[in-house]
Amino acid sequence: MIIKQYSPSKYVARMSELIERLSPQHPQYTRISKEIGAIKAGDYGEEVIYKVLEQMKIPYKCYIFHKVFLVAEFAFELDFLIITPYGVVILEVKNIIGELEFSTNPSQLIQRKEDGRITKYPCPANQLNEYKHQLSQFFLQYNISVPIHGVVIFASRNSFVKHSVSGVKIMYRNEMRSYLRHFPENSSTLSQEEMEKIKEVLLRSTYSPPSIPLIEHFSISLKDLKLGVKCESCGFIGMQKIARTWYCPTCKENNSYAHKKAVSTYFSLCKETITNKECREFLLLNNRYEAKRILSSSDLVKYGKGSNTYYTNYSSKNR
Numbered sequence: 001m002i003i004k005q006y007s008p009s010k011y012v013a014r015m016s017e018l019i020e021r022l023s024p025q026h027p028q029y030t031r032i033s034k035e036i037g038a039i040k041a042g043d044y045g046e047e048v049i050y051k052v053l054e055q056m057k058i059p060y061k062c063y064i065f066h067k068v069f070l071v072a073e074f075a076f077e078l079d080f081l082i083i084t085p086y087g088v089v090i091l092e093v094k095n096i097i098g099e100l101e102f103s104t105n106p107s108q109l110i111q112r113k114e115d116g117r118i119t120k121y122p123c124p125a126n127q128l129n130e131y132k133h134q135l136s137q138f139f140l141q142y143n144i145s146v147p148i149h150g151v152v153i154f155a156s157r158n159s160f161v162k163h164s165v166s167g168v169k170i171m172y173r174n175e176m177r178s179y180l181r182h183f184p185e186n187s188s189t190l191s192q193e194e195m196e197k198i199k200e201v202l203l204r205s206t207y208s209p210p211s212i213p214l215i216e217h218f219s220i221s222l223k224d225l226k227l228g229v230k231c232e233s234c235g236f237i238g239m240q241k242i243a244r245t246w247y248c249p250t251c252k253e254n255n256s257y258a259h260k261k262a263v264s265t266y267f268s269l270c271k272e273t274i275t276n277k278e279c280r281e282f283l284l285l286n287n288r289y290e291a292k293r294i295l296s297s298s299d300l301v302k303y304g305k306g307s308n309t310y311y312t313n314y315s316s317k318n319r
């Protein structure tokens, strides 16, 4: 039974908002576009595994969670967590193609692509062991004692593990069904109540990590961003405010609500608070009354008075 459904990474949408406002010549551009590519690949791998889980008839009662953020000694994120009568199972999903080699001392995963390019990644076996430890620490806080199993799954058909490591179960996605089907054979048992308790604790504890404004995260200055309201029809940034609507000089479309997305982009990229002046700067508005109208109708929380007025994105404070 799916308890927490698949959802793509929210971070990638925010990163995309950032990169479309950045010049390709900006020193951070390549790094950010690579990061977007890596997150999208990860999302795709998780979606593939999710579909397998969704369609599979697992021969015992189980609760499946996609993306679980928890805090023990530190915050950690599990791709999938499955509660079964035989313990919990962490699925650590990797979507890395090419020839893959686990090396030890120090641990890393070395990817060799067809064209000979080599990339190094943190070792997924190590990651999994760390997650198992963190999860056991997390359960300890709730007096839950449960066997914790885990497996690293390569989601792509184009992954070829040339050299693996011992001590951690590593498999391709076509082995996953058989693994889960035969999983109970050599494990101990949890009662239905214990399974429910773990489910409730996880539902209560999983959270979305707070999102700091991205320009701060990537040390980008506001003046390096392309400012203005984005046209959702053609992607042009810098729509013009006319009478009751926003006009796109590129595709000639009108959109009365185009500022809403721009205000949310501001919070995602720039700062957790916005003043009238900052709103005018970011939306390329020259009318302070217009900016006031926009801010007071944007579902924000208002603080201060007169020239000290500012607004916050209340929802982001509560995440």
Ligand SMILES: [Zn+2]
Residues within 6 Å of the ligand: 231, 232, 233, 234, 235, 236, 248, 249, 250, 251, 252, 253
């Ligand atoms: Zn347009």
